[in-house]
Amino acid sequence: MSFIQIYLLAFASIMLMMTILWLISIKIKNVSIVDLFWGFGFVVASVVYFLTTEGTEIRKILIMTMVSIWGLRLSIYLAWRNLGKGEDFRYQKFRKDFGENRYWWYSFFSVFLLQGVLMWLISAPLLGAQFYAGSEPGILDFIGVAIWVTGFVFEAGGDFQLARFKANPSNKGKVLDTGFWRYTRHPNYFGDAAVWFGYGLICLSAGSYIPILGSVLMTALIIKVSGVALLEKTLKDTKPAYQEYVRKTNAFIPWFPKK
Secondary structure, eight states, rough: HHHHHHHHHHHHHHHHHHHHHHHHHHHTTOTTTHTHHHHHHHHHHHHHHHHHOOOOOOOHHHHHHHHHHHHHHHOOOOOHHHTSSEEEEEEHHHHHHHHHHHHHHIIIIIIIIIIHHHHHHHTTTHHHHTTTSSOOHHEEEEEHHHHHHHHHHHHHHHHHHHHHHHSSSSGOOOOOOGGGGGTOOOHHHHHHHHHHHHHHHHHHHOHHHHHHHHHHHHHHHHIIIHHHHHHHHHHHHOOTTHHHHHHHSSSSOOOOOOO
C-alpha cells in the first residue's frame, strides 16, 4: 500500500471510532466522552500504520511502543479524572445555545468530526516514521527518544501533582507553584508538545519530512488554541493569586522562577 492509501485507511478508522462515540454521546447525553479518547485515537492510528507498513524494524516497534504508552496513559488519566462528573461546562454551553433538538447533530460536526480530522492530521509523523522505517536508527532517533521521555515525565508528573493538589480541600482557590509547576505554568502542555517533538525527530530520522507538520500542528493547538491560551484566560479571571504566579513563572518552556 502507498503512503496515501495507508493514511486514508487511518482516517477511516478514526472516523469510525468517532462516529461510534458520537452515537454513544447521544444516548448518554454527554459529549465529554470524546476527550477521553483523544490519546487512544492516536494509538488506533499507530496500530493501523504498524500493521499496514512493511517490515518490523526497530523504529516501527519504538514508535508503536511510545505512542501506546503516551496515549493509553492520557486516556486512562482523563477517564479517572472526568467519569462520573457530568458533561464538561463547554459542551453544556453549546447544548444550551443550540438546544437539545439541534445539538445532537451539530455536535458530530463541531466536536467529533473536528477532533477526528485533527487527530488524523496530527498523526502524520507516526506514519512517516513507520513507512520509511527501514534505515538504521541514528542520532536523531536517540535525541527524539530523550525528548519524548522528558516530555512524558513532565506531562504525567504535572498531571499527578495537580490531581494531588486538587484533592486537598485546603488548596481551594490557591495556585500550585511547586514541583514541575514551579518551573512552568503548564508542565503537562509543555510535556505534550515535547512528546510530539520527539515523534517528529524520529520521523525526520526515517527520512520523512512533510509529515512532521503534524507535530507542528499539535504544538500550535496546545499553545494558541485549546491549551495554554484558553486556560490562561480562565485562570486569570478566576484566581487573583494567578497574576503573581504569571509574573514569576514561565508560561511554557521550563525555567527557574523569577525573584
